[in-house]
Amino acid sequence: MNGGWKFQGQKLVYSAINPLINSLIKLGVTPNFITFMGLIFNILASIIFIAGVEKGSRGDHRYIGWACATILLGGLMDMIDGRLARVGKQESRYGAMFDSVLDRYSEMIMFLGICYYLIGYSYFLSSLFAFIGMIGSIMVSYTRARAEGLGLKMGDVGFMQRPERILLVGISGVTCGVTSHFIGSEYKILVDWLPFPLFETITIFTFPIFILAVFANMTAISRLLAARQMLQNP
Numbered sequence: 161m162n163g164g165w166k167f168q169g170q171k172l173v174y175s176a177i178n179p180l181i182n183s184l185i186k187l188g189v190t191p192n193f194i195t196f197m198g199l200i201f202n203i204l205a206s207i208i209f210i211a212g213v214e215k216g217s218r219g220d221h222r223y224i225g226w227a228c229a230t231i232l233l234g235g236l237m238d239m240i241d242g243r244l245a246r247v248g249k250q251e252s253r254y255g256a257m258f259d260s261v262l263d264r265y266s267e268m269i270m271f272l273g274i275c276y277y278l279i280g281y282s283y284f285l286s287s288l289f290a291f292i293g294m295i296g297s298i299m300v301s302y303t304r305a306r307a308e309g310l311g312l313k314m315g316d317v318g319f320m321q322r323p324e325r326i327l328l329v330g331i332s333g334v335t336c337g338v339t340s341h342f343i344g345s346e347y348k349i350l351v352d353w354l355p356f357p358l359f360e361t362i363t364i365f366t367f368p369i370f371i372l373a374v375f376a377n378m379t380a381i382s383r384l385l386a387a388r389q390m391l392q393n394p
Contacts, residue, residue, distance in 0.1 A: 173239055181240065181247050191245040195259050198237030202266040205230040206273030213280030219345030224277070224365055225337015228330045231270055235326035238263060260305070263322065267297055270329070274369070285356075286366040289373040296376025297325055303383040310391070317386045318379030325372055332368035339364055 184194070205227045212223025241259060245251045271294035278287035300321060304314040320328075340361045349359040357363075 170239075174243060177236075177240060177243065178247075181243050184240075184244055185248045189244070191241040191248070191250055191255055192258050194237050194241040194244060195262050198234045198241065199262045199266045199269075201230050201234030201237060202270045205234065206269050206276075209273030209277040212277055218281045219340075221337050221340035221345050221361060221365075223337075224333045224362070225340075227273060227277075228333025228337070228365075231326060231333070232330035234266060234270075235323070235330060238266075238322070238326070260301070264298070264301060267322070267325070268294065271297070274329070278366070283362070283366060286362075286369060289366075289370045293325075293369055293373035293376055296320070296373060296378075296380055297322075299380035300376055300383070303380050303387070307383060307387045307390075310387070312387055312390050314383050314386065318382045320372060320375035320379045325376065328368050328372055333365050336362060336365035 208223055208227035208230060212220065212227070216223050238259075245255055271290060274290045275287050275294075278284075278290055300318065304317075307314040343361065345361050347361050348357040351358045
């Protein structure tokens with residue numbers, strides 16, 4: 161089920177970017193360059209988050225929106241580089257390693273910006289979940305790499321893989337920025353039994369981070385358990 165909708169989504173994206181891929185091949189652009197650009201976009205996104213604390217205000221969610229739009233551009237680079245490598249027949253073992261290493265750097269830099277922003281405006285619980293989400297993201301990648309080093313297939317095990325994480329963070333942040341523009345940054349729903357708002361505008365961004373933290377770690381654990389089953393029942 162998971163693989164089915166993901167495959168259909170990839171087909172739609174690939175059909176949209178194929179003209180761009182063909183143009184990049186004609187221009188001689190390499191997949192490694194596109195991978196590097198993905199890293200640059202994530203560094204830029206982190207800088208925007210940091211600027212949101214240093215130059216903005218607590219209620220100015222435009223920084224979240226622009227940072228997450230930049231994250232989505234970085235995620236697009238991650239799709240383009242692999243497609244470019246396959247279509248342009250530029251696949252290599254070093255290219256695969258280069259892609260994996262820079263993807264990890266990109267994601268950790270993204271979380272650095274998110275944590276800086278949330279801590280800077282005293283969203284301490286949300287910053288904790290962002291950090292837990294970062295741990296889960298590392299472990300999702302590590303469990304796959306370690307399992308595949310033992311000859312096991314892990315690509316389809318678990319839900320919260322890198323594309324899902326990037327889409328969740330990117331779309332929720334852009335939605336938060338846009339929504340804040342229309343309903344205001346200080347919109348809150350208060351209930352007596354909670355010491356903090358049940359909902360406020362930034363919840364549109366922070367609640368998905370909580371979801372990411374839970375499901376990324378669940379994905380890592382499910383891969384560990386799947387590996388145990390595969391090794392015990394070869």
